[in-house]
Amino acid sequence: MEPEMMFRIAAILVASFLLLSGANYQPMLNWAKSLFKKKNVVIPSNSGVNFLDVVSSWHTVKEQCVELGLHEAAEKLDEVFPLLNSED
Numbered sequence: 001m002e003p004e005m006m007f008r009i010a011a012i013l014v015a016s017f018l019l020l021s022g023a024n025y026q027p028m029l030n031w032a033k034s035l036f037k038k039k040n041v042v043i044p045s046n047s048g049v050n051f052l053d054v055v056s057s058w059h060t061v062k063e064q065c066v067e068l069g070l071h072e073a074a075e076k077l078d079e080v081f082p083l084l085n086s087e088d
Contacts, residue, residue: 058081065074 058077062074062077065071065077
């Protein structure tokens with residue numbers, strides 16, 4: 001290998017070491033560790049809410065949209081929740 005090429009490689013290694021030695025790697029290490037941590041899966045419980053409560057809430061929102069003149073919003077509610085639309 002030529003002396004000039006060896007000098008360039010040495011200069012790159014020294015510059016890399018100087019750049020990397022002053023960096024704070026703790027945030028990157030914490031982020032990498034968080035990728036491998038086991039995450040707790042939260043399973044929602046039925047805490048007393050039943051299907052009739054959901055339907056009642058949906059009808060309340062739809063009626064309020066109609067009362068306020070938000071007809072497009074009421075139509076979108078019908079599109080999003082077609083199974084709850086018992087009027088049709």
